[in-house]
Amino acid sequence: MRPGRQLAFLGAIFVILGAIVWFGGKGGWQDRLEPRLGLDLVGGTRVTLEATTRDGNPPSREDLEQARQIIEDRVNARGVAEAEVVTEGDRNIVISVASVAKDALSDVGQASKLYFRKVITLTDGSGPAAAPASPTPGATTSPAASPAATSTPSPKASGTGGGAAAEPSATPTPAPTTSASPGATGEATRRLTEAELKAKVGAAAWDAGKGLTAVPTDAAVIETLKPFGNLAARYEVTSLPPEMQYYIPQITCEKLDRRVPGAIDKADEKAVACQGQTKFFLDVAKVAGTDIDKATPQIEQNTGQRVVSLTFQGDGQTKWTELTREAYGNTGDPKCDQAALGDQGKCLVAAVLDNKIVSAPEIQGVLTSTSQISGNFDAKSAQDLADALNFGALAVTFGEAESKAVTATLGEEYLQAGLLAAGIGMALVIVYSFFYYRLLGSVIFLSLVLSGLLTFGMLVFLGREMGFTLTLAGIAGFIVSLGVAADSFVIYFERLKDEIREGRSPRSAVQRAWIRARKTILTANAISLMAAVILYLFSSGPVAGFAFALGLATALDLLVVFLFRYPIMALFARTPAFLSPRISGLGRVLREAKETN
Amino acid sequence: MANFGNIANRLYRGEANLNIVGKRRLWFSVAGGVVAVSILALIIFGFKAGIEFSGGNEFQVPVKVGSLSQVEQVVTDAVHAVQPDAKIQTGQQIGDGTGAVYSVRTPTLSDTETTQVHNAIAEKFGLDPNDVIGSRVSASWGEQVSNQALLSLAIFLVAVTAYLSVRFEWRMAVAAVASLVFNLIATAAVYSIVGFEVSPATVIGFLTILGFALYDVVVVFDKVQENTRGITGKSNETYAEATNLALNQTFMRSINTSLVALLPVGGLLFIGAGLLGAGTLKDLGLVLFIGMGMAVYSSLFFATPFLVWLKEMEPAIANHTKRVLARRAAPRVAADTPAQKSPVGAPALAGATPKTGAKPVQAKSGGAAKGAAKPGVRPARPGGKRR
Numbered sequence: 001m002r003p004g005r006q007l008a009f010l011g012a013i014f015v016i017l018g019a020i021v022w023f024g025g026k027g028g029w030q031d032r033l034e035p036r037l038g039l040d041l042v043g044g045t046r047v048t049l050e051a052t053t054r055d056g057n058p059p060s061r062e063d064l065e066q067a068r069q070i071i072e073d074r075v076n077a078r079g080v081a082e083a084e085v086v087t088e089g090d091r092n093i094v095i096s097v098a099s100v101a102k103d104a105l106s107d108v109g110q111a112s113k114l115y116f117r118k119v120i121t122l123t124d125g126s127g128p129a130a131a132p133a134s135p136t137p138g139a140t141t142s143p144a145a146s147p148a149a150t151s152t153p154s155p156k157a158s159g160t161g162g163g164a165a166a167e168p169s170a171t172p173t174p175a176p177t178t179s180a181s182p183g184a185t186g187e188a189t190r191r192l193t194e195a196e197l198k199a200k201v202g203a204a205a206w207d208a209g210k211g212l213t214a215v216p217t218d219a220a221v222i223e224t225l226k227p228f229g230n231l232a233a234r235y236e237v238t239s240l241p242p243e244m245q246y247y248i249p250q251i252t253c254e255k256l257d258r259r260v261p262g263a264i265d266k267a268d269e270k271a272v273a274c275q276g277q278t279k280f281f282l283d284v285a286k287v288a289g290t291d292i293d294k295a296t297p298q299i300e301q302n303t304g305q306r307v308v309s310l311t312f313q314g315d316g317q318t319k320w321t322e323l324t325r326e327a328y329g330n331t332g333d334p335k336c337d338q339a340a341l342g343d344q345g346k347c348l349v350a351a352v353l354d355n356k357i358v359s360a361p362e363i364q365g366v367l368t369s370t371s372q373i374s375g376n377f378d379a380k381s382a383q384d385l386a387d388a389l390n391f392g393a394l395a396v397t398f399g400e401a402e403s404k405a406v407t408a409t410l411g412e413e414y415l416q417a418g419l420l421a422a423g424i425g426m427a428l429v430i431v432y433s434f435f436y437y438r439l440l441g442s443v444i445f446l447s448l449v450l451s452g453l454l455t456f457g458m459l460v461f462l463g464r465e466m467g468f469t470l471t472l473a474g475i476a477g478f479i480v481s482l483g484v485a486a487d488s489f490v491i492y493f494e495r496l497k498d499e500i501r502e503g504r505s506p507r508s509a510v511q512r513a514w515i516r517a518r519k520t521i522l523t524a525n526a527i528s529l530m531a532a533v534i535l536y537l538f539s540s541g542p543v544a545g546f547a548f549a550l551g552l553a554t555a556l557d558l559l560v561v562f563l564f565r566y567p568i569m570a571l572f573a574r575t576p577a578f579l580s581p582r583i584s585g586l587g588r589v590l591r592e593a594k595e596t597n
Numbered sequence: 598m599a600n601f602g603n604i605a606n607r608l609y610r611g612e613a614n615l616n617i618v619g620k621r622r623l624w625f626s627v628a629g630g631v632v633a634v635s636i637l638a639l640i641i642f643g644f645k646a647g648i649e650f651s652g653g654n655e656f657q658v659p660v661k662v663g664s665l666s667q668v669e670q671v672v673t674d675a676v677h678a679v680q681p682d683a684k685i686q687t688g689q690q691i692g693d694g695t696g697a698v699y700s701v702r703t704p705t706l707s708d709t710e711t712t713q714v715h716n717a718i719a720e721k722f723g724l725d726p727n728d729v730i731g732s733r734v735s736a737s738w739g740e741q742v743s744n745q746a747l748l749s750l751a752i753f754l755v756a757v758t759a760y761l762s763v764r765f766e767w768r769m770a771v772a773a774v775a776s777l778v779f780n781l782i783a784t785a786a787v788y789s790i791v792g793f794e795v796s797p798a799t800v801i802g803f804l805t806i807l808g809f810a811l812y813d814v815v816v817v818f819d820k821v822q823e824n825t826r827g828i829t830g831k832s833n834e835t836y837a838e839a840t841n842l843a844l845n846q847t848f849m850r851s852i853n854t855s856l857v858a859l860l861p862v863g864g865l866l867f868i869g870a871g872l873l874g875a876g877t878l879k880d881l882g883l884v885l886f887i888g889m890g891m892a893v894y895s896s897l898f899f900a901t902p903f904l905v906w907l908k909e910m911e912p913a914i915a916n917h918t919k920r921v922l923a924r925r926a927a928p929r930v931a932a933d934t935p936a937q938k939s940p941v942g943a944p945a946l947a948g949a950t951p952k953t954g955a956k957p958v959q960a961k962s963g964g965a966a967k968g969a970a971k972p973g974v975r976p977a978r979p980g981g982k983r984r
Contacts, residue, residue: 040877046691069741087735088655094734404692406700407665410877417878421868425861432857473798476881479865480805480889483858484812490857491816494850520819523764527815528808530760531753535804538749541742546801550808 003567010563017457036463038471043407044098049398051091058090059396112388114289117282119348121337125253125279192239201227212247233258245272246281262397275357291316295389297382306377327363418475481553492517510573528554618841621902635786647796657698657730662722675717768907776900784888806888813896855893
């Protein structure tokens, strides 16, 4: 019953929100007070992704559409509001978003094909061991050269189930961006045949490379293989058989990482991939990202490291158990090379995302349940990997993204028109309420102003923190919420009239009417909130954006109703003016009440 | 005029004695007719899906040819030459500097139409046809988005039914949701008849109606619940009469809330259609205006009569109604005097005004001059007529 307390609380909210808005921003007052506007009102960035395929042909229509949906999900998952994702022509996907940081969308086109492959063997991938000319036989690359890849024993050793073995290694890049350098002149744009490759490197080198069965240590052999060092990464290296990619030291990790996206996306082929400067020769993929039911970023309890926890679906769990059994007992064919065993003498299994290895832990048990991928993740990269796995792999791979600025789809005049409409709407509501409720109209007026300020502050704040953007439809939504906010006043004031007509004094009527109207208002707002929450949880894209705005508007309405309207009415009821029929808008009702009493 | 003023006055006090519930059959036939026409309209006219739903074509012209509005005009003319009623979207400039282009999206064109438009644009600007880039763009609002939206709509309906069942009772929940569905169908039909293009903005407008439509119904049902609490224990009014009274008492409130809510949307529609002539604001304004208008109608004239119909199937209420009517038929003479002031001149239906009739005695003293309009001396409502 202390109206002052509620008003003070509301004041505190205003001060805090105001401070956040003002001090959270940078630049002049205009920049600090600017909400983020949507693509339709102020324009933004347009990112074009071009599909690349192993054979250079455009992808099928269905594949492209499926990729569009996955990319849309990924973009939305980054909290970028109201992105528009369309396919253009037969191989492009165009993402338009309200202005975002340039690199924010650079890796949405990442194929995100995850495979688990047993590590058959590994070697140093930084190039020929020494200067190719000088024979240094001692410099054989061996696992010893890259101990980081496999060493640290995991605290949760052996045993079945529970956490997967997991130690991060060297320098994993969990979210590899395909940063091909298409600048190189004369680079092939499609896969080459063996004959073409042979012509490129010369018969001698080709035959030498073809015949390798181990990483060469003989300087003369290395010298013969030198022409392979001139192969372009993108398609030429990709076209080499995996054995040659592995054995030829001139095929460095630096090159392997730059292979065309999707270079090793065939599950039934052996593959070569790198982690940092360690080159791994990998078995065929026995478990794929599609076997994963859910990927969740987590912080591992014992080590405090970030991991991505996986649960499998369907027969994925069986496949995973089989793979870990094979690795644990080293029973598969081919067997893991002695050099590629971990500290405990067990095989490694690499999680290969696109062309790179995320992590290659030693398998320390036959794993029958949830497993984890570890790596040097930070919060964002762990989340990105989880998102990529959850939203599925792209059937199509995309080259480097090209982003350009775009102007508004609707244009400045729509923004002005929207604001003008909001202004007119507000003015009409206020005129109506003064006409109908006279002095009480000022309560409505003040409440609307407060609601407007709160909404605006929240828009600025959320735009900054969550990337919430205001579109034209959003403005319309807030215009509607103006009316709905005023509605709750009508409900209350009419109740108030009822109470006064029944002979209560204004002061007790304010109380009683409040208790009754509160129930109605809460019910009605609960429905709106329910609609907002359900739409937000189960929808995506513009519908989810709308739901967010609806929820925000409803919550702010409730806040103003409870913290402003009720206390201000309680204060009003104490003042004599409230009882004056001429100005309170309760005039006739009051007069009648007096007559009847 | 005076007469009108009088009605407004009585409306204002909730004393207009409009017999809404009694004319249930009328409202149900109106609603049935509206639904039938709506479904027919939806089948015949369907929706004109915007480019966001159906995909289309995109033409890119280098910025050196002039301004964006010029390009829009040329593209519009070129497209209208092959598809006279096609709606061209507002264009955008992509990139800046030398490589910048204007991009304009059109509805889907066939291959020959595309070539025609392509050449027409190039010719108009004196460009080499290769400088104009034409491509097919897909829908941005995929089926997935629609399916998810429909799913969440279904979940919402279930959840709101559950909530209202707990907050009120299941019959009220059913009546409220039925009125919501009626609302949505009718709004969709009007939109389909008017033939505006469906854009993401209009879908969102449509969803906005969800919450609002129920808001109105909740306000009315809240009063109904209050008026009919423990009604079976009393024998002076039937459920239908008490409900009708609640409707009358909230009538002005409903009109007021609707007016207040419709005013800003009216502003939106006015600005959208009047100032800008076309586009998102107009579409959105129309959807909201119709939807919210329908919401007011259905909360008063559909949801409440529907609720009474449901309630009267409940044995307890049915028996109570019979009892009240039987009792009323017997002591006819015992009716009190104010009955003579009844505007309709109906036979006295004693005590049908439980709420405001709280102080009838005092009211008499000062009330002679004011007559029937006074609270307390309010005559019985002719609600009994309905049988």
